[in-house]
């Protein structure tokens with residue numbers, strides 16, 4: 034098979050036929066952002082959306098080990114979607130997302146090692162994504178990457194995210210089923226609640242259940258869940274020992290149950306629509322942020338700044354003048 038070059042359409046087509054190098058290249062385009070990634074986004078958006086399962090939690094809580102186990106469980110139970118390519122086409126995608134650092138450093142190397150059980154499995158495609166460039170870029174790149182994996186024929190994507198603040202919540206809630214991983218020990222579940230994860234979690238995992246304090250952690254989580262208003266689904270709290278695989282089958286059963294609920298009640302569409310709304314708002318924010326950067330580099334900016342410094346106008350007036358001049362008055366006037 035000839036090398037597909039860098040044309041997004043050719044690359045995606047090759048990816049659909051199981052060419053992993055092509056798939057990796059498309060994901061690199063998405064990760065870099067900019068105009069080329071728009072072309073990919075446009076193409077991938079038309080493809081079937083894979084089911085996504087997000088895992089989030091503090092570094093070291095066992096997400097990668099658990100992901101590795103889930104791959105095994107999923108391969109046994111996941112319904113296959115007819116892929117146009119050969120049998121060797123990857124079926125499960127794993128995105129290891131690290132919003133905390135712009136470096137592809139130790140954490141991700143560690144993930145590679147821990148997921149090596151499946152590193153050479155042609156049915157699994159593992160990809161690390163780290164922050165590149167501007168703020169919000171990664172949050173935008175993840176849903177695009179998921180859609181690219183869908184366009185490549187993958188039916189299931191596991192997204193592992195390191196637990197850090199708002200961006201974690203954003204990435205974690207970009208999945209159809211969101212799993213929050215905690216470990217036994219003082220305060221871990223409280224931290225999860227503080228970070229706003231109680232609201233976005235569909236499932237809680239108390240991993241490292243071979244360690245003391247499991248029962249207290251489960252109890253804490255359940256007590257906090259008792260306070261939440263009752264809904265269609267109460268997030269179950271599952272105990273696992275990722276290193277031995279204990280409890281992983283039960284976790285998989287709960288993931289499947291959550292998916293079944295979403296599908297049967299038509300909630301999957303509702304959820305995905307809400308996600309697209311957040312995504313659209315985010316795209317707008319990033320675009321406007323780019324405009325702000327551009328505005329701040331122009332000669333007009335320097336001129337307005339000089340007037341502010343000279344005491345002729347205040348910063349608000351300067352901003353209005355810049356917005357009217359640069360954006361044609363669109364942003365400066367209230368509708």
Ligand SMILES: Nc1nc2c(ncn2[C@@H]2O[C@H](COP(=O)(O)OP(=O)(O)O)[C@@H](O)[C@H]2O)c(=O)[nH]1
Pocket residue numbers: 090091092093094095096097098099143144147240241242243244273274275276277
């Ligand atoms: N005792 C114990 N150790 C675990 C368990 N799960 C993972 N670990 C270990 O915890 C460390 C961090 O695991 P990792 O999967 O990289 O965590 P991540 O940073 O959340 O992805 C590794 O040394 C794992 O072997 C568990 O259930 N019990």
Ligand SMILES: [Mg+2]
Pocket residue numbers: 096097098140144193
């Ligand atoms: Mg990890």
